[in-house]
Amino acid sequence: MRNILIIGLGKSSTYLIKYLLDKIDIEQLHITIGDLNIENAKKLVRQHERVNIIELDVFNDVSRKNAIQQADIVISMLPARFHIEVAKDCVRLNKNMVTASYISPEMQDLDAQVKQKGLVFMNEIGVDPGIDHMSAMQVIDRIRNNGGKMILFESFTGGLVAPECDNNLWNYKFTWNPRNVVIAGQGGAAKFLQEGTYKYIPYNRLFRRTEFIDIENYGRFEIYANRDSLKYQSVYGLNDIKTLYRGTIRRVGFSRAWNIFVALGMTDDSYTIEDSENMSYRDFINAFLPYSPTDSVELKLRHQLKIDQDDIMWDKLVELDIFNSNKRVELKNATPAQILQKILMDSWTLHENDRDMIVMYHKFGYELEGKNYQIDSNMVVLGENQTYTAMAKTVGLPVAIAALAILNGKIKTPGVQLPITKEVYTPILTELETYGIQFKEHNVPYFGYNPLNI
Numbered sequence: 040m041r042n043i044l045i046i047g048l049g050k051s052s053t054y055l056i057k058y059l060l061d062k063i064d065i066e067q068l069h070i071t072i073g074d075l076n077i078e079n080a081k082k083l084v085r086q087h088e089r090v091n092i093i094e095l096d097v098f099n100d101v102s103r104k105n106a107i108q109q110a111d112i113v114i115s116m117l118p119a120r121f122h123i124e125v126a127k128d129c130v131r132l133n134k135n136m137v138t139a140s141y142i143s144p145e146m147q148d149l150d151a152q153v154k155q156k157g158l159v160f161m162n163e164i165g166v167d168p169g170i171d172h173m174s175a176m177q178v179i180d181r182i183r184n185n186g187g188k189m190i191l192f193e194s195f196t197g198g199l200v201a202p203e204c205d206n207n208l209w210n211y212k213f214t215w216n217p218r219n220v221v222i223a224g225q226g227g228a229a230k231f232l233q234e235g236t237y238k239y240i241p242y243n244r245l246f247r248r249t250e251f252i253d254i255e256n257y258g259r260f261e262i263y264a265n266r267d268s269l270k271y272q273s274v275y276g277l278n279d280i281k282t283l284y285r286g287t288i289r290r291v292g293f294s295r296a297w298n299i300f301v302a303l304g305m306t307d308d309s310y311t312i313e314d315s316e317n318m319s320y321r322d323f324i325n326a327f328l329p330y331s332p333t334d335s336v337e338l339k340l341r342h343q344l345k346i347d348q349d350d351i352m353w354d355k356l357v358e359l360d361i362f363n364s365n366k367r368v369e370l371k372n373a374t375p376a377q378i379l380q381k382i383l384m385d386s387w388t389l390h391e392n393d394r395d396m397i398v399m400y401h402k403f404g405y406e407l408e409g410k411n412y413q414i415d416s417n418m419v420v421l422g423e424n425q426t427y428t429a430m431a432k433t434v435g436l437p438v439a440i441a442a443l444a445i446l447n448g449k450i451k452t453p454g455v456q457l458p459i460t461k462e463v464y465t466p467i468l469t470e471l472e473t474y475g476i477q478f479k480e481h482n483v484p485y486f487g488y489n490p491l492n493i
Contacts, residue, residue, distance in 0.1 A: 399418040
C-alpha cells in the first residue's frame with residue numbers, strides 16, 4: 040500500500056481527489072487528507088476504508104511532521120506561502136512532494152538538499168503555471184528537434200465563465216482566488232520583449248494597453264500583460280528570442296472597465312480604511328471622490344473619470360450595486376482591495392450550476408532554412424458546475440497525475456523543478472488528453488509580433 044498525503048483542500052482539489060479515488064484500487068493507494076476544515080473533505084470523499092481525513096494545522100510542527108512521516112509522497116494544496124514548512128519536513132523525512140505553486144526563492148534554496156537525497160519536488164504543475172509550461176515546451180522542443188530556431192513566443196491564459204453562463208456586463212465571474220484577481224498586476228511594471236526591445240508597462244497603464252486574440256468557436260478576447268514575461272526566458276532556453284510576451288485573458292471590454300477601480304485607488308492593498316466595517320458600499324466609493332456639498336456620488340464619479348451616462352462603462356458600475364447605501368462592508372480594518380473584493384463577490388461568485396471556462400493560447404514563431412513560420416495553439420476547457428470547475432480540473436488533474444508518476448518511478452529526475460522536460464510533460468499531456476484537456480494547433484502565415492494597442 041502506498042500512502043499519499045494531501046495537505047490543504049481548496050477549491051482546486053475536487054478533481055485531484057476524484058482522480059485519486061478512481062485510481063485507489065488499481066494503484067493500491069491509501070489517501071490521507073489533512074485540513075483545518077474536515078467537513079469540506081467529508082463532503083467530497085465518499086466513505087472508503089483507505090481514505091483517512093484528519094484535522095491538520097500546518098503550523099503545528101508535531102502533527103505536521105507526524106502526518107508527513109506516514110506518507111510516501113506529499114501533495115501540498117496550501118496557499119503558496121505555506122509550502123516551505125512542508126517542504127523542509129519532506130527533505131528531513133525523505134519524502135517526494137508536489138505543488139501547483141510557483142517556485143519561491145525559499146523552495147529553490149532546497150534544491151541541493153533535494154537532489155542529494157534523490158527526491159523529486161515537482162512545482163508549478165497546475166494550469167498556469169503548469170499546463171502552460173508543458174504544452175509550450177512540447178512544441179518548442181519539437182521545433183528545435185526539427186532544426187528550427189525560436190524567434191517569437193507568446194502565451195496567454197484566462198479563467199472565465201462559460202458562454203452559456205455569461206450573464207453579466209463584465210463577462211466575468213470568479214473561478215479562482217478573488218484576491219488574486221483584485222491585486223493582479225501590482226508589485227512592479229509588466230515587462231516583456233518586443234522585436235528585441237525591452238518594453239515596460241507600469242501598473243497605472245496596464246489595463247489600458249491590451250491586445251486581442253480570436254479563438255475558434257469562442258470569439259474575441261483581450262489580453263493584458265503579466266508582470267514579468269521574461270521570468271522563463273532562460274528556463275525555456277529562449278535567450279536569443281526576439282519577442283517574448285505572456286499575459287492574462289479576459290473578454291473584450293473588461294480591462295477598460297477594471298481600470299476605473301485602478302484609477303480611483305480601490306485595488307490598493309497597502310493601507311487600511313478607518314471604520315470600514317460601518318461603511319456602506321456607497322460610502323466606500325465616495326471615500327475616493329472629491330468633496331461636494333451638492334453633487335451626488337454618481338455625478339462626482341462620472342465627472343472624475345469622464346464617463347458619459349450612456350457609456351457601457353457606467354452600466355457595468357451600476358450592475359455591481361456599488362452605489363447602494365444599505366449594503367455594509369462589514370470588514371474591520373479592511374484595505375481598499377479587500378473591500379472591493381467583497382463587493383465584487385456579491386456579483387461574480389459562480390452559482391451552483393454555473394460553468395466556468397479555461398482558455399489558453401500560445402503563439403510560436405520560428406525560423407527554418409531561411410523562412411519564418413508560425414504555429415498558433417489553443418485550449419478551451421469547460422467546467423461542469425460550481426464544484427467541479429474547469430479551473431479545478433486543469434489544476435487538480437496535472438497535480439494528481441504527476442504525483443502518481445513520481446510514486447511509480449516514471450518521473451525520477453531529482454531536484455526542485457517545474458514540468459519542462461520530456462520525461463514530465465509527455466506522459467502528463469498524453470493522459471490529460473483523455474480527460475478532454477488538449478490543444479488545437481494551426482499553422483498560419485508568420486506575421487511577427489502583433490502590437491495592436493501595445
